[in-house]
Amino acid sequence: MEISLNTPALLFPAITLLMLAYTNRFLALATLIRNLHTKYKQIHEERDVIREQIKNLKERLILIRYMQSSSIFSFLLCVLSMLFIYYQHSNWAVITFGGSLFSLLLSLSLSLREISISTRALELELKNMEEERP
Numbered sequence: 716m717e718i719s720l721n722t723p724a725l726l727f728p729a730i731t732l733l734m735l736a737y738t739n740r741f742l743a744l745a746t747l748i749r750n751l752h753t754k755y756k757q758i759h760e761e762r763d764v765i766r767e768q769i770k771n772l773k774e775r776l777i778l779i780r781y782m783q784s785s786s787i788f789s790f791l792l793c794v795l796s797m798l799f800i801y802y803q804h805s806n807w808a809v810i811t812f813g814g815s816l817f818s819l820l821l822s823l824s825l826s827l828r829e830i831s832i833s834t835r836a837l838e839l840e841l842k843n844m845e846e847e848r849p
Contacts, residue, residue, distance in 0.1 A: 717805060718796075718805070718808060718809060718812060719800065722812065723793045723794075723796040723797045723800070723808075723812050723815065724797065726789070726790075726793045726816075726819070727790075727793065729819075730786055730789055730790045730793065730819065731790070733786050733819075733822065733823075734783065734786050734787065734790070737779060737782050737786060737822075737826070738783070740779055740829070741776075741779050741783070744772060744775055744776060744779060747772060748772055748776075751765060751768055751769065751772065764839060768839060768840075771832055771833075771836040771839070772836070774832055775829050775832050775833060775836075778825050778826075778828055778829040778832070779829060781825050782822050782825040782826050782829065785818045785819075785821045785822040785825065786818070786819065786822040788818045789815045789818035789819040790815075792811045792812070792815035792818060793811075793812065796808050796809075796811040796812040796815060799811060
């Protein structure tokens with residue numbers, strides 16, 4: 716299989732936008748954790764709900780770390796693939812480009828799992844508000 720320099724270059728905008736999206740998710744999660752910490756200190760009767768949210772946030776934080784790591788690894792392999800193409804090592808270029816695609820696939824799969832967990836956390840919030848409704 717022969718690939719040109721343009722093939723891995725097509726992934727550059729996708730990977731960088733993905734990394735930006737993951738960073739935004741991380742910043743949103745950091746804000747949630749800080750707000751939850753403040754709420755935890757102030758409110759004593761809702762601690763069970765808050766503990767469940769903390770559990771979700773910890774799991775999401777781990778997933779986001781792996782999402783970011785695998786997208787960065789994908790980006791590195793993509794650059795390495797371009798370097799191999801430049802130096803005309805086509806076999807290595809194909810292998811590293813395949814690795815880059817696999818890392819990107821892993822990152823997207825982790826993102827799907829993280830979205831599932833964040834949805835579950837929102838459901839906890841809604842359930843808690845519904846129980847408090849008069």
